[in-house]
Amino acid sequence: MLAVPIQALFGQLLIGLINGSFYALLSLGLAIIFGLLNVVNFAHGALYMLGAFVAWFLAEKAGVGYWGALILAPLAVGLFGAVIERLLLRRLAGLDPLYGLLLTFGIALILQGLFSNWFGSSGMPYEMPSALQGGRALPFMFLPNYRLWVIAVSLVVCLGTWAITERTRLGSWLRAATENAALVSAFGINVPRMITITYGLGVALAALAGVLAAPIYRVSPLMGADLIIVVFAVVVIGGMGSILGSIITGFSLGILEGLTKVFYPEASNTVIFVVMAIVLLVRPAGLFGKQA
Protein backbone atom coordinates (compact mmCIF):
# COMPACT_ATOMS: atom_id res chain seq x y z
CA MET A 1 0.00 0.00 0.00
CA LEU A 2 0.99 3.59 -0.55
CA ALA A 3 2.78 5.19 2.32
CA VAL A 4 0.11 7.51 3.61
CA PRO A 5 0.05 8.73 7.17
CA ILE A 6 -3.13 7.60 8.84
CA GLN A 7 -3.78 11.10 10.15
CA ALA A 8 -3.81 12.46 6.61
CA LEU A 9 -6.11 9.71 5.47
CA PHE A 10 -8.67 10.27 8.21
CA GLY A 11 -8.29 14.02 8.01
CA GLN A 12 -9.16 14.01 4.33
CA LEU A 13 -11.95 11.49 4.88
CA LEU A 14 -13.46 13.89 7.39
CA ILE A 15 -13.17 16.83 5.01
CA GLY A 16 -14.67 14.63 2.34
CA LEU A 17 -17.61 13.79 4.59
CA ILE A 18 -18.13 17.47 5.38
CA ASN A 19 -18.08 18.41 1.72
CA GLY A 20 -20.32 15.44 1.06
CA SER A 21 -22.78 16.75 3.67
CA PHE A 22 -23.12 20.00 1.74
CA TYR A 23 -23.26 18.25 -1.63
CA ALA A 24 -26.02 15.99 -0.34
CA LEU A 25 -28.11 18.78 1.19
CA LEU A 26 -27.83 20.93 -1.91
CA SER A 27 -28.33 18.22 -4.50
CA LEU A 28 -31.29 16.90 -2.52
CA GLY A 29 -33.03 20.26 -2.86
CA LEU A 30 -32.15 20.40 -6.54
CA ALA A 31 -33.49 16.88 -7.05
CA ILE A 32 -36.83 17.64 -5.39
CA ILE A 33 -37.23 20.85 -7.37
CA PHE A 34 -36.25 19.28 -10.65
CA GLY A 35 -38.55 16.32 -10.06
CA LEU A 36 -41.71 18.36 -9.62
CA LEU A 37 -41.01 21.64 -11.43
CA ASN A 38 -38.71 20.37 -14.16
CA VAL A 39 -36.58 23.40 -13.37
CA VAL A 40 -32.81 23.19 -13.09
CA ASN A 41 -32.49 25.63 -10.23
CA PHE A 42 -29.34 27.58 -10.97
CA ALA A 43 -30.21 29.98 -8.16
CA HIS A 44 -29.50 27.21 -5.65
CA GLY A 45 -25.95 28.31 -4.88
CA ALA A 46 -27.02 31.92 -4.45
CA LEU A 47 -29.80 30.88 -2.09
CA TYR A 48 -27.29 28.85 -0.08
CA MET A 49 -25.25 32.04 0.17
CA LEU A 50 -28.40 33.95 1.10
CA GLY A 51 -28.99 31.49 3.95
CA ALA A 52 -25.53 32.21 5.34
CA PHE A 53 -26.09 35.96 4.99
CA VAL A 54 -29.44 35.82 6.74
CA ALA A 55 -27.69 34.05 9.62
CA TRP A 56 -25.02 36.75 9.64
CA PHE A 57 -27.64 39.55 9.57
CA LEU A 58 -29.56 37.92 12.38
CA ALA A 59 -26.41 37.85 14.49
CA GLU A 60 -25.27 41.37 13.62
CA LYS A 61 -28.55 43.27 13.57
CA ALA A 62 -30.93 41.29 15.74
CA GLY A 63 -28.67 39.49 18.14
CA VAL A 64 -30.09 36.15 17.10
CA GLY A 65 -27.43 33.50 17.38
CA TYR A 66 -26.64 30.33 15.51
CA TRP A 67 -29.45 28.20 16.94
CA GLY A 68 -32.11 30.72 16.05
CA ALA A 69 -30.58 31.21 12.61
CA LEU A 70 -30.68 27.48 12.00
CA ILE A 71 -34.49 27.75 12.03
CA LEU A 72 -35.10 31.33 10.89
CA ALA A 73 -32.74 31.53 7.92
CA PRO A 74 -34.18 28.49 6.08
CA LEU A 75 -37.66 29.81 6.87
CA ALA A 76 -36.92 33.27 5.48
CA VAL A 77 -35.11 32.00 2.40
CA GLY A 78 -37.81 29.36 1.86
CA LEU A 79 -40.45 32.09 1.86
CA PHE A 80 -38.33 34.13 -0.53
CA GLY A 81 -38.15 31.06 -2.77
CA ALA A 82 -41.92 30.60 -2.60
CA VAL A 83 -42.35 34.20 -3.75
CA ILE A 84 -39.90 33.65 -6.63
CA GLU A 85 -41.85 30.58 -7.68
CA ARG A 86 -45.21 32.27 -7.40
CA LEU A 87 -44.24 35.48 -9.20
CA LEU A 88 -41.64 34.35 -11.72
CA LEU A 89 -41.11 30.64 -12.22
CA ARG A 90 -44.83 29.90 -12.50
CA ARG A 91 -45.04 32.02 -15.62
CA LEU A 92 -42.58 29.67 -17.31
CA ALA A 93 -44.49 26.49 -16.49
CA GLY A 94 -45.02 24.39 -19.58
CA LEU A 95 -42.25 26.09 -21.54
CA ASP A 96 -38.91 24.53 -22.39
CA PRO A 97 -36.94 23.89 -19.14
CA LEU A 98 -34.22 26.06 -20.62
CA TYR A 99 -36.25 29.15 -19.71
CA GLY A 100 -36.38 28.16 -16.05
CA LEU A 101 -32.65 27.54 -16.11
CA LEU A 102 -31.99 30.98 -17.59
CA LEU A 103 -34.33 32.70 -15.15
CA THR A 104 -32.77 31.06 -12.10
CA PHE A 105 -29.30 31.70 -13.46
CA GLY A 106 -30.26 35.38 -13.76
CA ILE A 107 -31.57 35.40 -10.20
CA ALA A 108 -28.27 33.91 -9.03
CA LEU A 109 -26.26 36.59 -10.84
CA ILE A 110 -28.45 39.36 -9.43
CA LEU A 111 -28.19 38.08 -5.86
CA GLN A 112 -24.45 37.50 -6.06
CA GLY A 113 -23.93 40.86 -7.74
CA LEU A 114 -25.94 42.73 -5.13
CA PHE A 115 -24.15 41.10 -2.22
CA SER A 116 -20.73 41.55 -3.80
CA ASN A 117 -21.57 45.19 -4.26
CA TRP A 118 -22.63 45.61 -0.65
CA PHE A 119 -20.09 43.46 1.10
CA GLY A 120 -17.15 43.02 -1.25
CA SER A 121 -16.03 39.55 -2.13
CA SER A 122 -13.78 38.66 0.80
CA GLY A 123 -16.62 37.87 3.18
CA MET A 124 -17.17 38.04 6.91
CA PRO A 125 -16.49 35.55 9.66
CA TYR A 126 -19.41 33.96 11.49
CA GLU A 127 -18.92 32.77 15.01
CA MET A 128 -19.23 29.12 15.85
CA PRO A 129 -21.74 28.45 18.65
CA SER A 130 -19.86 27.88 21.88
CA ALA A 131 -21.55 24.54 22.51
CA LEU A 132 -19.97 23.15 19.36
CA GLN A 133 -16.49 24.59 19.73
CA GLY A 134 -13.56 22.40 20.50
CA GLY A 135 -13.26 18.79 19.55
CA ARG A 136 -12.15 15.41 20.67
CA ALA A 137 -8.80 13.79 20.24
CA LEU A 138 -9.09 10.37 18.70
CA PRO A 139 -6.05 8.07 18.61
CA PHE A 140 -5.46 8.83 14.97
CA MET A 141 -6.81 12.35 14.55
CA PHE A 142 -8.42 15.43 16.07
CA LEU A 143 -12.17 15.53 15.46
CA PRO A 144 -13.72 19.01 15.70
CA ASN A 145 -17.17 18.91 17.25
CA TYR A 146 -18.67 21.31 14.77
CA ARG A 147 -17.72 19.12 11.80
CA LEU A 148 -19.31 16.12 13.46
CA TRP A 149 -22.43 18.21 14.02
CA VAL A 150 -22.61 19.24 10.34
CA ILE A 151 -22.37 15.65 9.20
CA ALA A 152 -25.03 14.55 11.68
CA VAL A 153 -27.47 17.35 10.77
CA SER A 154 -27.02 16.72 7.09
CA LEU A 155 -27.60 12.99 7.49
CA VAL A 156 -30.69 13.48 9.64
CA VAL A 157 -32.20 16.12 7.37
CA CYS A 158 -31.46 14.15 4.20
CA LEU A 159 -32.84 10.88 5.54
CA GLY A 160 -35.80 12.71 7.08
CA THR A 161 -36.63 14.31 3.75
CA TRP A 162 -36.30 10.99 2.03
CA ALA A 163 -38.58 9.34 4.60
CA ILE A 164 -41.20 12.04 4.13
CA THR A 165 -41.25 11.55 0.38
CA GLU A 166 -41.34 7.77 0.65
CA ARG A 167 -43.50 7.16 3.68
CA THR A 168 -46.13 9.89 3.96
CA ARG A 169 -49.26 10.70 2.03
CA LEU A 170 -47.85 14.12 1.19
CA GLY A 171 -44.79 12.35 -0.18
CA SER A 172 -46.95 10.08 -2.30
CA TRP A 173 -48.66 13.16 -3.76
CA LEU A 174 -45.26 14.62 -4.51
CA ARG A 175 -44.08 11.46 -6.25
CA ALA A 176 -47.33 11.16 -8.17
CA ALA A 177 -47.27 14.81 -9.24
CA THR A 178 -43.68 14.33 -10.39
CA GLU A 179 -44.97 11.59 -12.71
CA ASN A 180 -48.22 13.16 -13.90
CA ALA A 181 -49.15 16.52 -12.41
CA ALA A 182 -52.23 16.97 -14.60
CA LEU A 183 -53.85 13.80 -13.30
CA VAL A 184 -52.98 14.53 -9.66
CA SER A 185 -54.64 17.90 -10.11
CA ALA A 186 -57.69 16.22 -11.63
CA PHE A 187 -58.01 14.23 -8.40
CA GLY A 188 -58.59 17.44 -6.47
CA ILE A 189 -55.07 18.17 -5.24
CA ASN A 190 -53.94 21.78 -5.48
CA VAL A 191 -50.83 21.13 -7.54
CA PRO A 192 -49.85 24.78 -8.08
CA ARG A 193 -49.70 25.27 -4.31
CA MET A 194 -47.76 22.04 -3.94
CA ILE A 195 -45.23 23.33 -6.48
CA THR A 196 -44.78 26.58 -4.55
CA ILE A 197 -44.26 24.70 -1.29
CA THR A 198 -41.85 22.25 -2.90
CA TYR A 199 -39.71 25.00 -4.36
CA GLY A 200 -39.75 26.76 -0.99
CA LEU A 201 -38.66 23.58 0.78
CA GLY A 202 -35.91 22.80 -1.71
CA VAL A 203 -34.59 26.31 -1.33
CA ALA A 204 -34.88 26.13 2.46
CA LEU A 205 -32.56 23.10 2.37
CA ALA A 206 -30.02 25.21 0.50
CA ALA A 207 -30.33 27.95 3.12
CA LEU A 208 -29.90 25.41 5.92
CA ALA A 209 -26.68 24.27 4.25
CA GLY A 210 -25.66 27.93 4.09
CA VAL A 211 -26.14 28.38 7.84
CA LEU A 212 -24.23 25.17 8.54
CA ALA A 213 -21.41 26.38 6.33
CA ALA A 214 -21.19 29.87 7.80
CA PRO A 215 -18.93 29.03 10.79
CA ILE A 216 -16.63 26.82 8.69
CA TYR A 217 -16.19 28.95 5.60
CA ARG A 218 -16.60 32.68 5.62
CA VAL A 219 -19.94 34.28 4.78
CA SER A 220 -19.19 35.62 1.33
CA PRO A 221 -21.23 36.56 -1.74
CA LEU A 222 -19.62 33.96 -3.99
CA MET A 223 -19.53 31.07 -1.52
CA GLY A 224 -22.33 29.35 -3.44
CA ALA A 225 -21.03 30.03 -6.91
CA ASP A 226 -18.05 27.68 -6.65
CA LEU A 227 -19.88 25.02 -4.73
CA ILE A 228 -22.87 24.83 -7.03
CA ILE A 229 -20.83 23.74 -10.04
CA VAL A 230 -19.68 20.65 -8.16
CA VAL A 231 -23.20 20.08 -6.86
CA PHE A 232 -24.58 20.06 -10.40
CA ALA A 233 -22.01 17.44 -11.29
CA VAL A 234 -23.23 15.43 -8.28
CA VAL A 235 -26.83 15.76 -9.46
CA VAL A 236 -25.92 14.60 -12.95
CA ILE A 237 -24.03 11.61 -11.54
CA GLY A 238 -26.84 10.66 -9.16
CA GLY A 239 -29.54 11.09 -11.76
CA MET A 240 -31.72 14.15 -12.10
CA GLY A 241 -34.68 14.05 -9.77
CA SER A 242 -33.71 10.97 -7.75
CA ILE A 243 -33.92 11.85 -4.08
CA LEU A 244 -32.14 8.89 -2.53
CA GLY A 245 -29.67 8.98 -5.42
CA SER A 246 -28.73 12.56 -4.70
CA ILE A 247 -28.13 11.83 -1.01
CA ILE A 248 -25.95 8.76 -1.59
CA THR A 249 -24.07 10.38 -4.45
CA GLY A 250 -23.49 13.55 -2.46
CA PHE A 251 -21.81 11.77 0.43
CA SER A 252 -19.92 9.27 -1.73
CA LEU A 253 -18.47 11.91 -4.00
CA GLY A 254 -17.40 14.00 -1.03
CA ILE A 255 -15.51 10.99 0.30
CA LEU A 256 -14.11 10.19 -3.13
CA GLU A 257 -12.84 13.74 -3.41
CA GLY A 258 -11.23 13.50 0.03
CA LEU A 259 -9.52 10.22 -0.80
CA THR A 260 -8.25 11.63 -4.05
CA LYS A 261 -6.62 14.43 -2.05
CA VAL A 262 -4.68 11.78 -0.15
CA PHE A 263 -3.66 9.53 -2.96
CA TYR A 264 -3.43 11.83 -5.96
CA PRO A 265 -3.90 15.43 -4.87
CA GLU A 266 -3.43 16.81 -8.37
CA ALA A 267 -6.76 15.29 -9.42
CA SER A 268 -8.79 16.22 -6.36
CA ASN A 269 -10.48 19.18 -8.02
CA THR A 270 -11.36 17.30 -11.15
CA VAL A 271 -12.20 13.80 -9.95
CA ILE A 272 -15.93 14.54 -9.63
CA PHE A 273 -16.05 15.86 -13.16
CA VAL A 274 -14.19 12.84 -14.45
CA VAL A 275 -16.78 10.63 -12.76
CA MET A 276 -19.49 12.76 -14.27
CA ALA A 277 -18.07 12.34 -17.75
CA ILE A 278 -17.83 8.57 -17.31
CA VAL A 279 -21.39 8.33 -15.97
CA LEU A 280 -22.70 10.42 -18.84
CA LEU A 281 -21.02 8.09 -21.30
CA VAL A 282 -22.03 4.82 -19.67
CA ARG A 283 -25.32 5.63 -17.96
CA PRO A 284 -26.62 8.97 -19.20
CA ALA A 285 -29.65 8.99 -16.88
CA GLY A 286 -27.33 8.88 -13.86
CA LEU A 287 -26.58 6.13 -11.36
CA PHE A 288 -30.03 6.30 -9.73
CA GLY A 289 -32.03 7.87 -12.55
CA LYS A 290 -34.63 6.01 -14.55
CA GLN A 291 -33.21 5.03 -17.90
CA ALA A 292 -35.25 6.62 -20.65
Next chain:
Amino acid sequence: MAENLLSVKGLNAWYGESHVLHGVDLEVRKGELVTVVGRNGAGKTTTMKSIMGMVRPRQGSVKFEGKETIALPSYRIARLGIALCPEERGIFASLDVAENLALPPKVREGGLTNAQVFELFPNLKERLRSQGTKLSGGEQQMLAIGRILRTGARLLLLDEPTEGLAPVIVQQIGNSIRRLKAEGFTIILVEQNLRFARTVADRHYVMEGGRIVDQIDNAALELSMDKVNHYLGV
Protein backbone atom coordinates in the same frame (compact mmCIF):
# COMPACT_ATOMS: atom_id res chain seq x y z
CA MET B 1 -87.56 13.74 -15.15
CA ALA B 2 -84.63 13.84 -12.77
CA GLU B 3 -82.48 16.93 -12.73
CA ASN B 4 -79.32 17.18 -14.76
CA LEU B 5 -76.22 16.42 -12.77
CA LEU B 6 -73.96 17.49 -15.59
CA SER B 7 -74.85 19.78 -18.42
CA VAL B 8 -72.32 20.58 -21.15
CA LYS B 9 -73.17 23.22 -23.73
CA GLY B 10 -71.11 24.39 -26.68
CA LEU B 11 -67.85 23.04 -25.27
CA ASN B 12 -64.85 23.97 -27.36
CA ALA B 13 -61.33 22.85 -26.55
CA TRP B 14 -57.90 23.18 -28.07
CA TYR B 15 -54.63 21.30 -27.81
CA GLY B 16 -52.26 24.16 -28.44
CA GLU B 17 -53.15 25.39 -31.92
CA SER B 18 -55.37 22.52 -32.88
CA HIS B 19 -59.08 22.93 -32.28
CA VAL B 20 -60.31 19.55 -31.07
CA LEU B 21 -63.82 20.01 -29.67
CA HIS B 22 -66.27 22.03 -31.74
CA GLY B 23 -69.22 22.70 -29.49
CA VAL B 24 -70.00 19.52 -27.56
CA ASP B 25 -73.48 19.34 -26.01
CA LEU B 26 -74.42 16.62 -23.59
CA GLU B 27 -76.46 16.14 -20.46
CA VAL B 28 -76.41 13.49 -17.81
CA ARG B 29 -79.13 13.05 -15.25
CA LYS B 30 -78.52 11.94 -11.73
CA GLY B 31 -78.08 8.17 -11.53
CA GLU B 32 -77.84 7.77 -15.27
CA LEU B 33 -75.22 5.83 -17.19
CA VAL B 34 -74.52 7.26 -20.61
CA THR B 35 -71.84 6.22 -23.03
CA VAL B 36 -69.91 8.29 -25.50
CA VAL B 37 -69.11 6.23 -28.57
CA GLY B 38 -67.32 7.15 -31.75
CA ARG B 39 -64.27 6.42 -33.85
CA ASN B 40 -60.73 7.01 -32.78
CA GLY B 41 -59.95 10.69 -32.84
CA ALA B 42 -63.60 11.75 -32.60
CA GLY B 43 -62.82 13.67 -29.40
CA LYS B 44 -64.19 11.30 -26.74
CA THR B 45 -61.15 11.36 -24.47
CA THR B 46 -60.72 15.09 -25.00
CA THR B 47 -64.34 15.60 -23.93
CA MET B 48 -63.69 13.72 -20.69
CA LYS B 49 -60.49 15.66 -20.01
CA SER B 50 -62.20 18.94 -20.84
CA ILE B 51 -65.05 18.25 -18.44
CA MET B 52 -62.33 17.66 -15.85
CA GLY B 53 -60.61 20.93 -16.82
CA MET B 54 -57.42 19.17 -17.90
CA VAL B 55 -57.47 20.55 -21.45
CA ARG B 56 -56.82 24.26 -21.81
CA PRO B 57 -58.07 26.47 -23.21
CA ARG B 58 -61.68 25.40 -23.08
CA GLN B 59 -64.77 27.49 -23.82
CA GLY B 60 -68.50 27.05 -23.53
CA SER B 61 -70.36 25.87 -20.48
CA VAL B 62 -69.88 22.90 -18.18
CA LYS B 63 -72.31 22.94 -15.29
CA PHE B 64 -72.19 20.43 -12.46
CA GLU B 65 -75.18 20.47 -10.13
CA GLY B 66 -76.09 23.79 -11.72
CA LYS B 67 -72.69 25.35 -10.91
CA GLU B 68 -70.66 26.73 -13.80
CA THR B 69 -67.15 25.22 -13.81
CA ILE B 70 -65.71 26.55 -17.05
CA ALA B 71 -63.31 28.96 -15.33
CA LEU B 72 -62.26 26.63 -12.51
CA PRO B 73 -58.88 24.86 -12.33
CA SER B 74 -59.11 21.08 -12.52
CA TYR B 75 -58.44 20.49 -8.82
CA ARG B 76 -61.47 22.61 -7.91
CA ILE B 77 -63.65 20.80 -10.42
CA ALA B 78 -62.60 17.50 -8.86
CA ARG B 79 -63.55 18.79 -5.44
CA LEU B 80 -67.11 19.42 -6.62
CA GLY B 81 -67.46 15.66 -6.94
CA ILE B 82 -66.35 14.62 -10.44
CA ALA B 83 -63.68 11.97 -10.87
CA LEU B 84 -61.89 10.65 -13.92
CA CYS B 85 -60.57 7.19 -14.65
CA PRO B 86 -58.28 8.08 -17.55
CA GLU B 87 -57.87 6.06 -20.71
CA GLU B 88 -54.22 5.28 -20.02
CA ARG B 89 -55.31 4.36 -16.46
CA GLY B 90 -52.79 6.68 -14.88
CA ILE B 91 -51.38 4.25 -12.37
CA PHE B 92 -48.30 5.78 -10.74
CA ALA B 93 -45.15 3.72 -11.04
CA SER B 94 -43.46 5.30 -8.04
CA LEU B 95 -46.41 4.46 -5.79
CA ASP B 96 -47.44 1.05 -4.54
CA VAL B 97 -51.01 -0.17 -4.87
CA ALA B 98 -52.08 1.06 -1.44
CA GLU B 99 -50.63 4.52 -2.16
CA ASN B 100 -52.27 4.63 -5.58
CA LEU B 101 -55.55 3.75 -3.95
CA ALA B 102 -55.17 6.39 -1.25
CA LEU B 103 -53.94 9.10 -3.61
CA PRO B 104 -57.15 10.97 -4.50
CA PRO B 105 -58.27 12.94 -1.48
CA LYS B 106 -61.79 12.67 -0.17
CA VAL B 107 -63.87 15.42 -1.74
CA ARG B 108 -67.24 14.58 -0.23
CA GLU B 109 -68.94 12.30 2.23
CA GLY B 110 -70.40 9.06 1.02
CA GLY B 111 -67.45 7.48 -0.78
CA LEU B 112 -66.82 3.77 -0.63
CA THR B 113 -64.67 2.44 2.18
CA ASN B 114 -61.54 0.49 1.38
CA ALA B 115 -63.38 -2.67 2.41
CA GLN B 116 -66.10 -1.94 -0.12
CA VAL B 117 -63.54 -1.32 -2.85
CA PHE B 118 -61.87 -4.67 -2.05
CA GLU B 119 -65.25 -6.36 -2.12
CA LEU B 120 -65.73 -4.99 -5.63
CA PHE B 121 -62.17 -5.79 -6.73
CA PRO B 122 -60.81 -8.58 -4.49
CA ASN B 123 -57.60 -8.86 -6.53
CA LEU B 124 -56.39 -5.50 -5.25
CA LYS B 125 -56.33 -6.61 -1.63
CA GLU B 126 -53.70 -9.24 -2.36
CA ARG B 127 -51.40 -6.78 -4.09
CA LEU B 128 -51.36 -3.74 -1.80
CA ARG B 129 -47.56 -3.65 -1.47
CA SER B 130 -46.84 -4.19 -5.16
CA GLN B 131 -45.63 -1.36 -7.34
CA GLY B 132 -48.70 0.06 -9.10
CA THR B 133 -47.48 -0.63 -12.59
CA LYS B 134 -46.47 -4.22 -11.81
CA LEU B 135 -50.14 -5.24 -11.77
CA SER B 136 -51.73 -6.92 -14.77
CA GLY B 137 -53.69 -4.70 -17.14
CA GLY B 138 -56.98 -5.81 -15.65
CA GLU B 139 -55.82 -5.22 -12.10
CA GLN B 140 -54.50 -1.78 -13.04
CA GLN B 141 -57.90 -0.97 -14.47
CA MET B 142 -59.56 -2.11 -11.25
CA LEU B 143 -57.15 0.04 -9.29
CA ALA B 144 -57.87 3.03 -11.53
CA ILE B 145 -61.61 2.64 -10.97
CA GLY B 146 -61.32 1.66 -7.33
CA ARG B 147 -59.32 4.70 -6.29
CA ILE B 148 -61.95 7.18 -7.52
CA LEU B 149 -64.76 5.40 -5.66
CA ARG B 150 -63.31 6.28 -2.28
CA THR B 151 -63.43 10.02 -2.81
CA GLY B 152 -67.15 10.58 -2.56
CA ALA B 153 -67.35 11.82 -6.16
CA ARG B 154 -70.83 11.19 -7.55
CA LEU B 155 -70.05 11.59 -11.24
CA LEU B 156 -67.54 9.12 -12.64
CA LEU B 157 -65.93 9.59 -16.03
CA LEU B 158 -64.70 6.18 -17.16
CA ASP B 159 -62.57 6.40 -20.29
CA GLU B 160 -62.49 3.04 -22.10
CA PRO B 161 -62.18 0.86 -19.02
CA THR B 162 -62.36 -2.35 -21.05
CA GLU B 163 -59.77 -1.47 -23.67
CA GLY B 164 -57.31 -4.27 -24.30
CA LEU B 165 -58.64 -6.56 -21.58
CA ALA B 166 -59.53 -10.26 -21.76
CA PRO B 167 -63.27 -11.07 -22.03
CA VAL B 168 -63.45 -12.50 -18.53
CA ILE B 169 -62.00 -9.28 -17.08
CA VAL B 170 -64.31 -7.17 -19.24
CA GLN B 171 -67.18 -9.11 -17.71
CA GLN B 172 -65.92 -8.46 -14.19
CA ILE B 173 -65.52 -4.75 -14.89
CA GLY B 174 -69.00 -4.73 -16.43
CA ASN B 175 -70.47 -6.29 -13.29
CA SER B 176 -68.80 -3.71 -11.09
CA ILE B 177 -69.99 -0.85 -13.29
CA ARG B 178 -73.56 -2.15 -13.01
CA ARG B 179 -73.16 -2.34 -9.26
CA LEU B 180 -71.91 1.21 -9.11
CA LYS B 181 -74.92 2.37 -11.10
CA ALA B 182 -77.21 0.44 -8.77
CA GLU B 183 -75.59 2.21 -5.84
CA GLY B 184 -76.50 5.55 -7.33
CA PHE B 185 -73.31 6.67 -9.07
CA THR B 186 -73.78 8.71 -12.23
CA ILE B 187 -71.44 7.51 -14.94
CA ILE B 188 -70.20 8.66 -18.32
CA LEU B 189 -68.55 5.77 -20.07
CA VAL B 190 -66.37 6.20 -23.14
CA GLU B 191 -66.52 2.96 -25.02
CA GLN B 192 -65.56 1.57 -28.43
CA ASN B 193 -66.97 -1.81 -27.57
CA LEU B 194 -70.67 -1.39 -28.29
CA ARG B 195 -71.51 -4.93 -27.32
CA PHE B 196 -70.21 -4.15 -23.88
CA ALA B 197 -71.71 -0.65 -23.76
CA ARG B 198 -75.27 -1.83 -24.45
CA THR B 199 -75.18 -4.17 -21.47
CA VAL B 200 -74.72 -1.31 -19.00
CA ALA B 201 -75.95 1.96 -20.51
CA ASP B 202 -79.18 3.95 -20.47
CA ARG B 203 -78.28 6.15 -23.41
CA HIS B 204 -75.56 6.57 -25.97
CA TYR B 205 -74.04 9.73 -27.38
CA VAL B 206 -72.27 9.42 -30.71
CA MET B 207 -69.28 11.66 -31.35
CA GLU B 208 -67.77 12.60 -34.66
CA GLY B 209 -65.25 15.30 -35.52
CA GLY B 210 -65.34 16.91 -32.08
CA ARG B 211 -69.16 17.12 -31.87
CA ILE B 212 -72.01 15.05 -30.55
CA VAL B 213 -73.85 14.02 -33.71
CA ASP B 214 -76.49 11.68 -32.36
CA GLN B 215 -78.13 10.38 -29.25
CA ILE B 216 -79.74 6.95 -28.98
CA ASP B 217 -81.67 5.36 -26.14
CA ASN B 218 -80.33 1.97 -25.24
CA ALA B 219 -83.76 0.50 -25.84
CA ALA B 220 -83.70 1.79 -29.41
CA LEU B 221 -80.16 0.65 -30.09
CA GLU B 222 -81.22 -2.62 -31.69
CA LEU B 223 -83.22 -0.78 -34.35
CA SER B 224 -80.47 1.75 -34.97
CA MET B 225 -77.62 -0.70 -35.35
CA ASP B 226 -77.06 0.08 -39.03
CA LYS B 227 -76.78 3.76 -38.32
CA VAL B 228 -74.47 3.21 -35.34
CA ASN B 229 -72.23 0.83 -37.24
CA HIS B 230 -71.95 3.45 -39.91
CA TYR B 231 -70.91 6.03 -37.29
CA LEU B 232 -68.33 3.71 -35.85
CA GLY B 233 -67.09 2.63 -39.24
CA VAL B 234 -67.57 -1.06 -38.49
